[in-house]
Amino acid sequence: MKKNLYPAFSVLLVDDELPWLRSLTMALNGEGGINNIIQCQDSRQVLDIINEQNVGLVLLDLTMPHVSGEQLLTTISETFPSVFVIVITGMNQVDYAVRCMKVGAFDYYVKTNDVNRIITGILHAIRIIELQRESRDVRSRLLTDRLENPEAFSDIVTTSKKMFAIFQYIESIALSKQPVLITGESGVGKELIARALYKACAYDKPMVSVNIAGLDDAMFSDTLFGHKRGAFTGADDSRSGLVEQAEETILFLDEIGDLSQSSQVKLLRLLQDGEYYSVGGDQLKRTKSRFVLATNHDLLSKQQCGEFRKDLFYRLQTHHIHIPPLRERKEDIPLLLEHFVKAAAHELGLKCPPNIPKPIPALLSRYAFPGNIRELRSIVYDEVCRNKIMLSADGFKDVINYRQEIESNPDACILGDAAILQVFLNAQRLPTYSEVEDILTEAALDKAGGNQTLAARMLGISQPGLSKRISSCKNRINK
Numbered sequence: 001m002k003k004n005l006y007p008a009f010s011v012l013l014v015d016d017e018l019p020w021l022r023s024l025t026m027a028l029n030g031e032g033g034i035n036n037i038i039q040c041q042d043s044r045q046v047l048d049i050i051n052e053q054n055v056g057l058v059l060l061d062l063t064m065p066h067v068s069g070e071q072l073l074t075t076i077s078e079t080f081p082s083v084f085v086i087v088i089t090g091m092n093q094v095d096y097a098v099r100c101m102k103v104g105a106f107d108y109y110v111k112t113n114d115v116n117r118i119i120t121g122i123l124h125a126i127r128i129i130e131l132q133r134e135s136r137d138v139r140s141r142l143l144t145d146r147l148e149n150p151e152a153f154s155d156i157v158t159t160s161k162k163m164f165a166i167f168q169y170i171e172s173i174a175l176s177k178q179p180v181l182i183t184g185e186s187g188v189g190k191e192l193i194a195r196a197l198y199k200a201c202a203y204d205k206p207m208v209s210v211n212i213a214g215l216d217d218a219m220f221s222d223t224l225f226g227h228k229r230g231a232f233t234g235a236d237d238s239r240s241g242l243v244e245q246a247e248e249t250i251l252f253l254d255e256i257g258d259l260s261q262s263s264q265v266k267l268l269r270l271l272q273d274g275e276y277y278s279v280g281g282d283q284l285k286r287t288k289s290r291f292v293l294a295t296n297h298d299l300l301s302k303q304q305c306g307e308f309r310k311d312l313f314y315r316l317q318t319h320h321i322h323i324p325p326l327r328e329r330k331e332d333i334p335l336l337l338e339h340f341v342k343a344a345a346h347e348l349g350l351k352c353p354p355n356i357p358k359p360i361p362a363l364l365s366r367y368a369f370p371g372n373i374r375e376l377r378s379i380v381y382d383e384v385c386r387n388k389i390m391l392s393a394d395g396f397k398d399v400i401n402y403r404q405e406i407e408s409n410p411d412a413c414i415l416g417d418a419a420i421l422q423v424f425l426n427a428q429r430l431p432t433y434s435e436v437e438d439i440l441t442e443a444a445l446d447k448a449g450g451n452q453t454l455a456a457r458m459l460g461i462s463q464p465g466l467s468k469r470i471s472s473c474k475n476r477i478n479k
C-alpha cells in the first residue's frame with residue numbers, strides 16, 4: 001500500500017512548457033499536499049501513460065505541438081471515461097471553456113499566478129474521484145464477500161453480517177484521506193473499530209487518540225493545535241498539539257458530540273482544508289493527518305435542534321460507519337460470552353475457563369444490553385470472579401433482573417438520607433467534594449455496566465455532564 005502518496009491514483013500534468021510544469025508541481029506539492037504526480041511534456045505520450053499507469057486526473061494544457069489538448073480531451077473522455085480532465089490553459093475565452101466542458105472536461109482554469117484557486121479546484125476533483133472509486137470498490141467487495149486483510153479485524157469478535165459489511169467498507173475507504181465518522185451507542189465498540197481502521201491503513205506511526213468530551217474551547221485548541229511560548233499565562237515553552245503529533249497517521253477524536261460551537265468551527269476548518277493555527281501563533285499550518293471521529297450522540301437530531309453545525313454535520317457524512325447495538329446482533333452473544341469468559345479466566349490466572357451452562361446464552365439474548373458489549377464484558381467478568389469452575393445461570397438471571405429494574409426505574413437504587421449520612425459518619429475523615437465525585441462516578445458506571453446514559457440518569461445529571469466529570473476525574477488521576 002503506497003500510503004505516503006497522495007492521492008492514491010496519479011495526477012498527470014500535461015504541458016509543453018517545462019517551467020509551468022515545474023511551478024505547478026511545486027505548488028501542488030507544497031500547498032495541496034499532492035505528491036503522486038507524473039509530468040508529461042510530449043502530448044503524444046499521454047494516452048500510453050494513462051493506459052499503463054493508475055491515472056485518475058489529468059491537468060491538461062490546450063495549446064501544444066503534435067496532439068492538441070482539445071483532441072486529447074475528446075479521446076480521453078471516450079476511451080477512459082473514469083479519468084477526470086481539468087483544462088489549465090492560457091486561453092481566456094468563454095467559448096473555449098464551453099467547448100471543453102461539453103466534450104467532457106471536469107473544470108477549466110486560466111493560467112494565473114494565483115495557483116491557490118486552481119489547487120482548491122484540483123483538491124475538489126480529487127475528492128470526487130476518491131468517492132467514485134470507493135463506491136465502485138465497495139460494490140465489488142460486497143459482491144465478492146471477502147476481506148483483503150482479515151488480520152486488521154482480529155480483535156473484533158463477531159459473526160454478524162452487519163459487522164462484516166462494516167469491515168468491507170473499512171477496507172474500501174482505507175486509502176482515502178477523508179475523515180471517518182463512527183457512531184453507535186456507548187460500549188458498542190467504536191474505539192475498537194477505529195483501531196481496526198488504523199490497522200487496515202497500515203500506517204507506520206502509532207495512532208494518536210484523545211477523548212475530547214468536556215474540553216472547553218481553549219483546552220480543545222491547546223490539546224489539538226498546541227501553543228506558542230507566551231500564548232497564555234503559564235505557557236513557558238512552545239508545545240506541539242496532537243494534530244502535529246499525528247502527522248502521517250490517524251488522529252482519533254472520541255466523543256465529538258459535546259463540542260462547543262467555536263470548537264466546531266475550528267474542527268470544520270481542520271477537516272475541510274487541513275488548516276489550523278497553534279494557540280498564540282499567526283502562521284497558518286497544514287496537516288496531512290487522517291481524522292477518525294466518534295460519538296454516541298445522534299448528530300442528526302443535535303444538528304436539527306441547532307446544537308451541532310450543519311456544515312460540520314455534512315462534512316462528517318463522507319465516510320460514516322454506524323455500529324449496530326448488541327441487541328440488533330444477538331448472534332454475537334454466544335461468541336462474545338465465550339471470548340470474555342476465556343479472557344477473564346486468563347486475567348485471573350485460572351488454569352482453564354469455567355464451563356458455560358447451556359441456558360446462559362439464551363438468557364443473555366433476552367436482555368437489551370443498554371451498555372452493549374462493555375456491559376456484557378463486565379457482567380461476564382464479575383460472574384467468572386464468583387464462579388471459577390462452572391458459571392451459574394441463576395447468577396446471570398439475578399444480574400439481568402437487577403439491571404432491568406434499574407433501567408426501568410433508576411430511582412430504585414437510592415439510599416435514604418440516614419443511610420448516606422451513616423456512610424460518612426463511619427469514616428475517619430470526610431472525603432473532599434472531588435473525591436466523592438470520583439467515587440460516585442465510578443460506582444454509577446460500574447452499576448450501569450459502563451453505560452454512560454444509564455449512569456448519568458442514576459446520578460441525576462446529563463450524559464454530557466457525566467462525560468465531563470469522567471474526563472476531569474481521569475485528569476486528576478493522571479496528575
Ligand SMILES: Nc1ncnc2c1ncn2[C@@H]1O[C@H](COP(=O)(O)OP(=O)(O)OP(=O)(O)O)[C@@H](O)[C@H]1O
Nearest residue numbers: 155156157185186187188189190191192296373374
Ligand atoms: N466485537 C467485540 N469483540 C470483542 N470486544 C469488544 C467488541 N466490541 C467491543 N468490545 C470491547 O467492549 C469494550 C467497549 O468497547 P469500545 O470502548 O470500543 O466502545 P465505544 O463504543 O468506543 O464506547 P464509548 O462510546 O463508551 O466510548 C472494550 O473493552 C472493547 O474491547
